[in-house]
Amino acid sequence: RPRVLSGIQPTADSFHLGNYLGAVRQWVAMQETHEAFYCVVDLHAITVNPAPEELRRRTRIAAAQLFAVGLDPERCTVFVQSHVREHTELAWMLSCQTGMGEAARMTQFKDKAAKYGESAAGVGLFTYPILMAADILLYQADQVPVGVDQKQHLELTRDLAQRFNSRFGQTFKVPNPYILKEVEKITDLQEPTAKMSKSSSSPQGILDVLEQPGPLRKKVMRAVTDTGTEVLADEENKPGVTNLLRIQSALSGTPIPELEARYAGQGYGTFKKDVAELVVDTFTPIRERTEKLLADEAELDKLLAAGAERAREVARETMAEVRERMGFLPTS
Ligand code: ATP
Ligand code: MG
Numbered sequence: 001r002p003r004v005l006s007g008i009q010p011t012a013d014s015f016h017l018g019n020y021l022g023a024v025r026q027w028v029a030m031q032e033t034h035e036a037f038y039c040v041v042d043l044h045a046i047t048v049n050p051a052p053e054e055l056r057r058r059t060r061i062a063a064a065q066l067f068a069v070g071l072d073p074e075r076c077t078v079f080v081q082s083h084v085r086e087h088t089e090l091a092w093m094l095s096c097q098t099g100m101g102e103a104a105r106m107t108q109f110k111d112k113a114a115k116y117g118e119s120a121a122g123v124g125l126f127t128y129p130i131l132m133a134a135d136i137l138l139y140q141a142d143q144v145p146v147g148v149d150q151k152q153h154l155e156l157t158r159d160l161a162q163r164f165n166s167r168f169g170q171t172f173k174v175p176n177p178y179i180l181k182e183v184e185k186i187t188d189l190q191e192p193t194a195k196m197s198k199s200s201s202s203p204q205g206i207l208d209v210l211e212q213p214g215p216l217r218k219k220v221m222r223a224v225t226d227t228g229t230e231v232l233a234d235e236e237n238k239p240g241v242t243n244l245l246r247i248q249s250a251l252s253g254t255p256i257p258e259l260e261a262r263y264a265g266q267g268y269g270t271f272k273k274d275v276a277e278l279v280v281d282t283f284t285p286i287r288e289r290t291e292k293l294l295a296d297e298a299e300l301d302k303l304l305a306a307g308a309e310r311a312r313e314v315a316r317e318t319m320a321e322v323r324e325r326m327g328f329l330p331t332s
Contacts, residue, residue: 001033001034001035002033002034002035002142002143003034003035003036003037003139003140003141003142003143003173004027004030004034004035004036004037004141004142004143004144004145004178005036005037005038005039005135005136005139005141005144005175006023006027006038006039006144006145006146007038007039007040007041007044007081007132007135008023008024008038008039008040008041008062008066009040009041009042009044009045009062009198010040010041010042010045010055010058010059010061010062011045011048011050011058011198011199012058012198012199012208013057013058013061013208013210014061014065014208014209014210014211015062015065015198015208015209015210016196016197016198016201016206016207016208016209017186017196017206017207017209017247017279018147018185018186018187018195018196018197019147019198019209020069020209020282021183021186021247021250021251022146022147022148022180022183022184022185022186023145023146023147024065024066024069025069025183026145026178026180027066027069027071027076027145028069028070028071030143030145030178031071031072031075031076032075034142034143036075036076036077037076037077037079037139037141037311037314038066038071038076038077038078038079039078039079039080039081039084039135039311040059040062040063040066040078040079040080040081041081041132041135042055042059042080042081042082043081043082043087043088043131044081044128044131044132045058045059046124047122047124047125047128048125048199049122059080060294060297060300060301061210061290061294063078063080063300063303063304064290064293064294064300065209065210065286065290066078067289067293067300067303068286068287068289068290068293069209069286073303073306073307077307077310077311078303078304078307079304079307079308079310079311080304080307080308081135083304083305083308083311083312084138084308084311084312084315086134086138086312086315086316086318086319087131087134087135087138087315088131088134089319090134090137090138090318090319090322091127091130091131091133091134093322093326094130094133094134094137094160094164095127095130097160097163097164097167098130098156098160102156102159103126103127103129103130103156104126105152106128106129106152106153106156107152108128108129108149108152108153109121109125109126109128109129112125112199113125113126115200129152129153129156129157130156130160132150132153132157133153133156133157133160133161136154136157136175137157137160137161137164137172137173137175137318138314138315138318138319139311139314139315139318140172140173140314140318141173141175142173142175142176143175143176143177143178144157144175144176144177144178145178145179146177146178146179147179147183147184147185147186147195148179148184148185149185149195150177151177151179154175154176154177157175158174158175161173161174161175162174168325168326169325171318171321171322171325172318182246182249182250183246183250186243186246186247187239187243188201188202188205188206189204189205189206189207189219189220189222189223189224189240189243190202190204190205190223190224191205191224192223192224192239192240192242192243193239204219204222205219206219207219207220207279207283209283209286209287209290210283210286210287210290211283211287213280213284216276216279216280216283217276217277217280220244220272220275220276220279221272221273221276223240223243223244223272224240225238225240225241225244225268225272226238226239226240226241229267229268230264231245231259231260231263231264231266231268231271232260233245233246233256233260241268244271244272244275245259245260247275247278247279248271248274248275248278251278251279251282252278
């Protein structure tokens, strides 16, 4: 079976609809067809300096949500990144294979650093994509299901794999991004050209999986739509309506042209109400299962310990080869 690896940051108290449609829903499907490794990337989350209590809480919430959406510990490996020490070890080795200029081209760093001012931003934020490359290459992943915002980081990962292989001999599988066009970028409800994001969307712009039905409905009803009254997909002129159509289509499995026909001549009201109900119906069972999982921390931690054990086996094997190829002396 081909391998798959992906990760999500514990940078908020919930995942949002973009994480769900753009990434995590594919993870669930791929556990049936792939040998799958999914991690809560807590080492990535510390690039924005969370308080220790916050990191702990969010890491457990993220893990619980992954199980709640349907990842099954019998069918895939779910673990916490920092539990497998090899991630940081390989990241260092790969950082010595990465050019400053190459790293400086990453647009996500530029976007995120702009918030702090480029020189105030942490070095960890800058080297983030190299740690991400390590996450992927350690597991010899064939495919990496992500949103389109990660495409450039995947390209860097491929470059690093190829460079390492040509310099030290065939060691890493060169991974492919797995990006579903229709859901590659779910946008902010208030700013429909910007990506919905845990760390930069306003509360009104984001639909959190763990949110209550009341606020979810309100936010969809107040989502920025566009001038005119027609429910039509038109990226250029109607980004808000287009985003809602994509959401409805992805959640219901109904093609967009069929939705356009259904709402012809009806204005935005009924359409938005239907989108809101779909979101609520999708999120409610996930929220309820997440709450149950979080009620038993010991059991949750046990699931994560078992996942880490399985992940470590693969990671150790790759690292042994990396060390040997680079010329490090054997340990014992
Ligand atoms: P942060 O703002 O902290 O970076 P995020 O919302 O970008 O949070 P991540 O944990 O960085 O979430 O990303 C997890 C996965 O979700 C990645 O595969 C990413 O590409 C995907 N993703 C994030 N936002 C969206 C979105 N708006 N549409 C589609 N996919 C998304
Ligand atoms: Mg992100």
